[in-house]
Amino acid sequence: xxxxxxxxxxxxxxxxxxxxxxxxxxxxxxxxxxxxxxxxxxxxxxxxxxxxxxxxxxxxxxxxxxxxxxxxxxxxxxxxxxxxxxxxxxxxxxxxxxxxxxxxxxxxxxxxxxxxxxxxxxxxxxxxxxxxxxxxxxxxxxxxxxxxxxxxxxxxxxxxxxxxxxxxxxxxxxxxxxxxxxxxxxxxxxxxxxxxxxxxxxxxxxxxxxxxxxxxxxxxxxxxxxxxxxxxxxxxxxxxxxxxxxxxxxxxxxxxxxxxxxxxxxxxxxxxxxxxxxxxxxxxxxxxxxxxxxxxxxxxxxxxxxxxxxxxxxxxxxxxxxxxxxxxx
Numbered sequence: 221x222x223x224x225x226x227x228x229x230x231x232x233x234x235x236x237x238x239x240x241x242x243x244x245x246x247x248x249x250x251x252x253x254x255x256x257x258x259x260x261x262x263x264x265x266x267x268x269x270x271x272x273x274x275x276x277x278x279x280x281x282x283x284x285x286x287x288x289x290x291x292x293x294x295x296x297x298x299x300x301x302x303x304x305x306x307x308x309x310x311x312x313x314x315x316x317x318x319x320x321x322x323x324x325x326x327x328x329x330x331x332x333x334x335x336x337x338x339x340x341x342x343x344x345x346x347x348x349x350x351x352x353x354x355x356x357x358x359x360x361x362x363x364x365x366x367x368x369x370x371x372x373x374x375x376x377x378x379x380x381x382x383x384x385x386x387x388x389x390x391x392x393x394x395x396x397x398x399x400x401x402x403x404x405x406x407x408x409x410x411x412x413x414x415x416x417x418x419x420x421x422x423x424x425x426x427x428x429x430x431x432x433x434x435x436x437x438x439x440x441x442x443x444x445x446x447x448x449x450x451x452x453x454x455x456x457x458x459x460x461x462x463x464x465x466x467x468x469x470x471x472x473x474x475x476x477x478x479x480x481x482x483x484x485x486x487x488x489x490x491x492x493x494x495x496x497x498x499x500x501x502x503x504x505x506x507x508x509x510x511x512x513x514x515x516x517x518x519x520x521x522x523x524x525x526x527x528x529x530x531x532x533x534x535x536x537x538x539x540x541x542x543x544x545x546x547x548x549x
Contacts, residue, residue: 248531250523252296252546256343256496256538260435261285262305263324273431274501275508277540279305285328286335288543295546299341301391301538302328303435306351314359315351319377321384323351329385343389343418344382346403348374357394357444366447368396375399376406383412391473393420395447401467418496419469422457422483424449428476428502435501457483461490469493471536476500478525481532488533497534499525504540519548 235245261280262269268278280288289300304325306317317323325344332342348371349357358371371394379390390407392399400419407415425448449456457474464472472491474484475498488495507525511518522541529537539545 248527250526250530250545250549252549253298254530254535254537255297255542255546256299256301256341256536257288257292257297257542258301258303258498258538258540259285259288260303260305261324261328263310264307271431271435273505274435274540275505275512277435277504279435282328282331286331289332289336289340292543292546293336293339295543296549297340297542297546298536299343299389300332301343301345302332303345304328304350305435311351311353313353315348315374318348318351319374319381321381323381325350326381326385329382329387333386338388341388342386343391344387346375346378346382346390346392347394348378349394357447358396366396368398368447371396372398372402376402379403379406379415380410380412383407383410383415387415389416389418389471391418391420393423393475395420395423395444395449397463398467400464400469404468416470417468418471418473419464419467420475421461421464421469421472422449422474422480422487424451424476424480426451426476426479426500426502428479428500431501431505451479454483454486457487458490461487465491465493471496473498473538474534476503477529477534477537478503481528484529484532484534488535494535495533496536496538497529497532498538499529499540501540 236242259280265281268280268284271277292300302325306324310317329342329344347357349355356366358366359374361367375392382390392403400417404417425445461472471494473496474480474487477497477499484497507521510516526537
């Protein structure tokens, strides 16, 4: 005994002494099955097109997308979220390429389903922004505003063609009021009762989407503040959550992830359905850019960011590092 008696009586550092000790007492662990790979497939290209703001991420050809899906399965990744990038000439005011059974996203769903079957959960972005010449997530009214209810009719059509193509999960990301209920009804009425809905419950109007605009070849002029959520609001997310669950959401999502960990934690505490978080393009780009400058340790930063999202309550994480991290895990 020292002159200080038993002080300090509590020594939390005992549980940090070795890597094996720290691993044994870790409260949260990443697993490949936690991870979902977002992937872009572009119409009319013969080789993958690198996305300059997202080093290591590309717009896939149909062939390289199939390869990426196989690699994800081999790494143990749970799912793949597909985004279609049509040729510019096919964009129009109504986003009709998004509901064309032979549109690029529907073709990609069929390709991936043929390649990996049910070994990978195939998810699809259900939104019009990639397909409209104005770049908004819905159709516009005579005043140039996004028409909520007219857009819901288009979403119902999109749900049907994506389900017909073989998707397991649709992810309505447009933040239209009532979108989950309309999509659920459309799926059920067309014999697709087993297709799940991943609700983009809390999707904020964020500056961190910047690189994504390049990834999908966005035609957007202006912003989406009239339908995506205000970053200042949290209670609003809980209202959106209640509505999505009432309308039949099977899973819910918070997007972006890192700037909204408080929202993610509150949502996770409130529900008994699986909760997803999307580590978006800007979050990815920041870490890659800082690592390229030599300012941070890339691999450690990636794992730390993903662990923080997991700790906040995410059951599933959409991340562009999904396959790479799953291999490491």
